[in-house]
Amino acid sequence: MKTLSFFRLVLAVGLCLAVGAVGSLVTAPKIPTWYAALAKPAWTPPDALFPIVWTTLYVLMAVALWRLWQLHGPSPRRRAAIGLWFLQLALNALWSPVFFGLEAVGAALLVILALWLAIAATIVACVRIDRMAAWLLAPYLLWVSYATALNAAILALN
Numbered sequence: 001m002k003t004l005s006f007f008r009l010v011l012a013v014g015l016c017l018a019v020g021a022v023g024s025l026v027t028a029p030k031i032p033t034w035y036a037a038l039a040k041p042a043w044t045p046p047d048a049l050f051p052i053v054w055t056t057l058y059v060l061m062a063v064a065l066w067r068l069w070q071l072h073g074p075s076p077r078r079r080a081a082i083g084l085w086f087l088q089l090a091l092n093a094l095w096s097p098v099f100f101g102l103e104a105v106g107a108a109l110l111v112i113l114a115l116w117l118a119i120a121a122t123i124v125a126c127v128r129i130d131r132m133a134a135w136l137l138a139p140y141l142l143w144v145s146y147a148t149a150l151n152a153a154i155l156a157l158n
Helices: 002-037 049-070 076-101 105-127 131-157
Strands: none
Touching: 002 049, 002 076, 049 076, 049 131, 076 105, 105 131
8 A cells, every 4th residue: 555655645746747848848938038128027936946946836836636536435526626636737738838938928827817716725625534635735825825916917018
């Protein structure tokens, strides 16, 4: 059972970090060019902060998934929480290609608003079965709230 638990944790962390890595492939080339040329609000964090924050958040997200998967038996509530978790991850994976790849700031704002709603719904679903999983997602919701405001400000300034 410990081997299965470890495998599930590695799989969850690997999945989240893979989403981050794919996003960075789209993002990194645009940072010194297109993104640097955008007008941004004064409260924009330094570029170097983003990978640190996102790596931390991806690990927290992975542990939340692992807790749902490993510590709770199959049930409709668990299935709903995990389904919402995957929905938010898909929306997370979509944002970078839209914002950076397509340079579509307005469309990215719609994606990140949907992401925010999906994270909030995931937290609500997690609270019902695993409060720790919900708390692990709270920093993610806070950061995406900030990122949503940043996306909106960039749209307004450009």
